[in-house]
Each structure stands twice: as structure tokens, then as C-alpha cells.
Amino acid sequence: MRLSREQSREETRRKLLASASELFAERGVNGTSIEQIAERAGYTRGAFYGNFDGKHELVVALLTRRTERAREELAEMCGRATSSEHLTSLLHAWHRDHAEHQESWLALRLELLLYALRNPEIRPLLAQRELFARDAITEGVRRELVRRDAGPPADPKLLSMIVHALEDGLLVQRLLTPDDVDDRTATDAVTLLLDSWAALDTRKKD
Amino acid sequence: MRLSREQSREETRRKLLASASELFAERGVNGTSIEQIAERAGYTRGAFYGNFDGKHELVVALLTRRTERAREELAEMCGRATSSEHLTSLLHAWHRDHAEHQESWLALRLELLLYALRNPEIRPLLAQRELFARDAITEGVRRELVRRDAGPPADPKLLSMIVHALEDGLLVQRLLTPDDVDDRTATDAVTLLLDSWAALDTRKKD
DNA sequence: ACTTTCAGATACACTCCTGTATCTGAGCGC
DNA sequence: GCGCTCAGATACAGGAGTGTATCTGAAAGT
Numbered sequence: 007m008r009l010s011r012e013q014s015r016e017e018t019r020r021k022l023l024a025s026a027s028e029l030f031a032e033r034g035v036n037g038t039s040i041e042q043i044a045e046r047a048g049y050t051r052g053a054f055y056g057n058f059d060g061k062h063e064l065v066v067a068l069l070t071r072r073t074e075r076a077r078e079e080l081a082e083m084c085g086r087a088t089s090s091e092h093l094t095s096l097l098h099a100w101h102r103d104h105a106e107h108q109e110s111w112l113a114l115r116l117e118l119l120l121y122a123l124r125n126p127e128i129r130p131l132l133a134q135r136e137l138f139a140r141d142a143i144t145e146g147v148r149r150e151l152v153r154r155d156a157g158p159p160a161d162p163k164l165l166s167m168i169v170h171a172l173e174d175g176l177l178v179q180r181l182l183t184p185d186d187v188d189d190r191t192a193t194d195a196v197t198l199l200l201d202s203w204a205a206l207d208t209r210k211k212d
Numbered sequence: 213m214r215l216s217r218e219q220s221r222e223e224t225r226r227k228l229l230a231s232a233s234e235l236f237a238e239r240g241v242n243g244t245s246i247e248q249i250a251e252r253a254g255y256t257r258g259a260f261y262g263n264f265d266g267k268h269e270l271v272v273a274l275l276t277r278r279t280e281r282a283r284e285e286l287a288e289m290c291g292r293a294t295s296s297e298h299l300t301s302l303l304h305a306w307h308r309d310h311a312e313h314q315e316s317w318l319a320l321r322l323e324l325l326l327y328a329l330r331n332p333e334i335r336p337l338l339a340q341r342e343l344f345a346r347d348a349i350t351e352g353v354r355r356e357l358v359r360r361d362a363g364p365p366a367d368p369k370l371l372s373m374i375v376h377a378l379e380d381g382l383l384v385q386r387l388l389t390p391d392d393v394d395d396r397t398a399t400d401a402v403t404l405l406l407d408s409w410a411a412l413d414t415r416k417k418d
Numbered sequence: 419a420c421t422t423t424c425a426g427a428t429a430c431a432c433t434c435c436t437g438t439a440t441c442t443g444a445g446c447g448c
Numbered sequence: 449g450c451g452c453t454c455a456g457a458t459a460c461a462g463g464a465g466t467g468t469a470t471c472t473g474a475a476a477g478t
Binding site: 246 | 437438445
Binding site for chain 2: 182
């Protein structure tokens, strides 16, 4: 099967981006040369510079694609879920997918975070991804609280941000002390938060 | 005041380490050359190689020093605190100190995390620091729960790990969406967790 | 089928980094 | 004070990465 010219162009960009995310996870953004990226994708440096202005534009493209992908996946999950349990199980499956490649996934996340830390202009791009994740959590939490007859949370954005931060922080702790964190720890901790939040809401209503 | 030879040697290592941690935070471990480290410390590359075998040994030394420092500071705080409030306020002050240089502190932490991610043999060194931090939290939480007449927590290690993970995760969320996280968010979230934990313990006892 | 076009390859000139090998001069013992 | 020692400086050889300028060959258009 032959590819048309513009199909081929898209294909090249796609391969280069895939190769770059692998290498960024393995060796870091700064530790990866353009040559290595091109080589793993099956091209030469010339092809790279024909498709990207340089490493910076590549990172921005990578970030954009990741954000867009997360948006689609999460929105699709929220739409597909028929019940609270279904949605939470979907969200957990999503997390578990990441957990499979755990270390390299965490590595890429940290690399991109550091990149955003040093290039403030692209922070909104990364922040957007967090917001999508939090939104999905908001939806899951909302349904869960309703199921418990606890009513909708008082401040859903804040709660989902906290839940998200907790899950994220646990990934790091798991890397450093794997014995202290297992798959259940995250769900247990989140349940704990929800219990407390529900109680708080009840109290407020009184 | 003249320095003796071995004083001078220690001094040089100290300056190089300080210079390195600044530069690692600014540009990353991979993005910093030995020359830049030596230069900022006021030396040349020759001096660096006289004191360290290479970048790897430098990072290990840096990690060791940081861990040791955290241990001392935290232990000293636990010993000095006279009450639950005192200890929690001390712990918060400690965190606030970091928050002042926030971004560069977070950058260095993430850099070292990534370094440990790619060099598994040094993970225990970084993990040790986390354990010290968690221990301090354990102590604070224990006193707080006692003060509330809630009795000691059922699983203090787990709770402090969760609290620590939450605080850590909030730092990242704060970087990306500063408007959603302020100084109080962390304390509020932790209070929430403690409430819930205390309730859980009470329930277990019934 | 001849030409145009453009994706990707090749080649080059340049900068930066590394690690070692050698030099220098200030502290210290005698 | 004289010479030894060692911290730190200087010099060098080599490797790797960057970005651009130029080349090539296969689609696409007529």
C-alpha cells in the first residue's frame, strides 16, 4: 500500500512524535538528541528538520497531542459510563493502563512537567490536561456521592483537584517505596476523602 | 583568615555542591555541564575533577547531603515541639520555606526524582528522605489525633504516607493551576483526611 | 513520458562538552 | 628557608550535537 504525499508527511510526524515520547521517557528531553529521535523513527536528521522547527516545537506538538488524546478518552469515558460504578471502574482502568508502563509513563510526565516549569508559556497546555482529568473525576465523584444519597459535593472542583493531586502524589511515593503503596491504596485513600467530604456536606446542611 | 588544606578541600566540595544544586534546578542535570558548575562555584573544570569522579558521584553526594539535612531538620523539629499545634506549625513553616523558592525547589525535586527513576540503585537514598518526612508527619498526626481525643491512628505509617503524597501532589497542581491552590488548600485537605481517619478509627472500635 | 516538486538523505561548518595529562604555586614538614 | 605535596589551573585530543545548505529520487501534474 502506497501512501500519498500528504499522508506520508503526517505519518512521518506521527512516527517522530512516537519515537520522541519513548526517548524522552527513557533519557529525558535534554538527554535525547534529534539524531536519536530521527533514527528510532527510521529517518535521518534531515527528515526531522523538514517536519519540525526544532526540539521546542516538537515538545509543544507532543504536549498538544497528549492533551487532545486525554480529552477524547476522558470525555468518551464519561459519556459511555452508565452508572457511578461503571465510571469509577473505567477511570481506574485508565489509571491501570498507565500503571502497566508505570515508570516510563511517570518519567514522561515528570519530564514534561519540568519542561513546562522552565517554559512558562507552555504551562497552560499541560494545565489543560490536568483540568480534563479533574473534570472526569468531578463527574465520577458527583455520581458516587449521589449514589450514597450524600447529594452533590459542595465544591466539586476543589474536591476533584485534591483527589487528582493525591493520586498523582501516590505515584511518586510508589516509585520510591513500592512496598508502601499497592493498587488498593489509591482507591482506599480516595474513599476516605469522599467519606469525609460527604460528612462535611451533611454537617453544613444541618 | 587562611584555611588549612583540608578545610579548603571541604569548602570546595561544598561550593561545588551548592552551585550544582542551583544549576540543576535551573537547567536540569543533563542540561548542566561540569564547566558551568565549576564556573559558578568560582573554579575550573580541573578543580571539579579533583573533587568528584564525575557527574554521577556529584549527584549521589548531593542526594546524600539533602537527605541528611532533612533528617536533622525534621528530627530537631520533632524534638523541639512542645505541643501538637507547635509541631504542625513548625512543619508548615518548613514547607513554607520551600514554598518561597517554590519553583526552583520543585524543579530540583523533580530532577532528582527523574535521576533516581533512571538510576534505580540510588532510589533508596531518595526514598530515605521521604521516609524522614513521613515520620515527622506521623508524629504530628499522632499528637493531633490524641489532642482530639481520637486516640492514636490505626495505621500511622499509611496515613502519613497519604498525607505526604497529597501535599506533594498539590505542589504540582499549584504549579500548573496556581489559582486553584493556595496556602490553605493543603492544610484544609489534610484536616479533611484527619477527620475522616479519626471517624474511621472510632467506627472500628465500635 | 517529460518536467516539476518536495520528502527525505547527505555533507559541512560550527559549537560545546568531556576526561585526562601536565603544569604551577601556595601550604606544610623539616 | 628549602623542598615536598597536593589543590587547582591550563592545555589538548576526541566525540557528539546542531542547523543549514545542497543533493536525489520518487510521486504528481500535464
